Amino acid sequence: MELANIxxxxxxxxxxxxxxxxxxxxxNYFTGGNVAPHLQEYEYMFNYFATIKDEKFTKTIQLEPKKSKKRNFKWLSVAASIALLFTVFIGKPQYDEYKERKKAEKIYAQVSKGLQLLSNNLKKGEQAVAQLHTYESKVNQVLK
Amino acid sequence: MNQSDFLKVVLPFKDKVFRLAKRLLVSTEEAEDATQELYFKLWRSKEKIADYKNVEAFAMTMTKNYCYDRLKSKQASNLTLVHSNYKEKETSLDKKVEYQDSVNQVHQLIEALPENQKIIIQLRDIEQYDFDEICKMVDMKPTAVRVALSRARKTIREELIKKHNYGVS
Structure with missing residues (x-):
């Protein structure tokens, strides 16, 4: 190819x-190697175009997307928050009940302790009364 | 349309899709992801593909749009693209290295062009599509495509001359 034409x-x-x-x-002219000096910049351009066209997509193409981890995590957090909400809703009355039971047990313990004390003291009184009773019957026997 | 028919239609231009994506997104990994994503999309719309006359042009348009979206979301999240595909030019005495550098310079220069010029030079000078197809792919009028292409070519040439003279003197 003559230069004028190029x-x-x-x-x-x-x-x-x-x-x-x-x-x-x-x-073809510019990648052929024999380029006139004043057209050198085109040599670079066309060589670049030719080299870059050799670049290939080497990975295999998949047609069905893989399950992305990201999405799973998103759903996991949703599930977790729902679970948390439920535990709060269901757990709250149960916890209250538990607290009440504890309180009741405490009160029961206190009351039974008090009653025990009372009964102990009553027993002491009863013994005294029993002694008094025997004393009185003896006195009655003597007086008869 | 079954899978093997589909692949027969779409596989021939996978490299072109990849190269266009790489031109726009710069990094190889991004371009690979984009290519993969594009093929998911094509596969999902496989029923429609049978009706298209020119699937390749359709795919290239989709690639362009997808890459634009990616770029926009990148800008939104303040990520910068890393230029890793060419070496930094050094003052070397080796003629071959210098030549290689000049070819790499072209890459940088195209990188610096406006987006639409970048796409058009990719489609024309590298993939060698004819003007009708390019007009369809980029959705521009033929005259506009020619003007953009002419501008891109002139810019690259002028910059190359500038750099070359600078290196010599």
Whole structure:
């Protein structure tokens, strides 16, 4: 390809008026190695275009998306918050009940302690009364 | 449309999808994810695909839109894209390295172009689609596409000349 022709094509190329075919001609010239010094910048351009086109997508393409971890975690947090809410709702009355029972037990213990004390003292009184009773019967016997 | 039919239709252009995604998203990992995501989407709409005349153009449009969305959400979350695909240019005496650098420079220069010019130069100069297809993919008028392409090519050329002269003197 003569240089004059290439120069003309380059001019058209810059104005984006070249056809694909003409661009292929340019590409062949500039990647061929024998480039006129004043057109060197095009050599860089076309070599870049050619190299970059060799880049391939090497991974295998999957058609069904993998289950993403992110989404699972999102649902997990929702489930956790619901569970928490439920435990609070259900747990609250049960906890109250438990507290009441504890309180009742405490009161029961106090009351039974008090009653024990009372009965102990009553027993003492009863013994005294019993002694008095025997004393009185003895006195009655003597007086008879 | 069963799976093997579907794959026969969509697999031929997977590299093009990947390269476009990489052009827009810069990082290889992002581009791979985007490609994978795009194929999920295509598979989900496989019933519709049978009706499309040009599935490839449709897929490229979807890729473009998907990448734009990704970029927007990235900006929203203040993440910056990391340029990791080219080496920093160094002052080297080795001619081959210098040449390699110049080719890498082109990558940087395209990186710096506005989004629509970036896409159009990718579709035209790298993937070699014809203008009708590009118009459909980017949803622009033919004249607008040509203007953008011309601007992109001129910018790259001028910047290359600038850098080259700077290096010499």
């Amino acid at each position: 120069e003309k094509l380059v001019e058209k190329y810059l104005n984006a008026e070249t056809s694909l075919q003409e661009e292929t001609t340019l590409k």
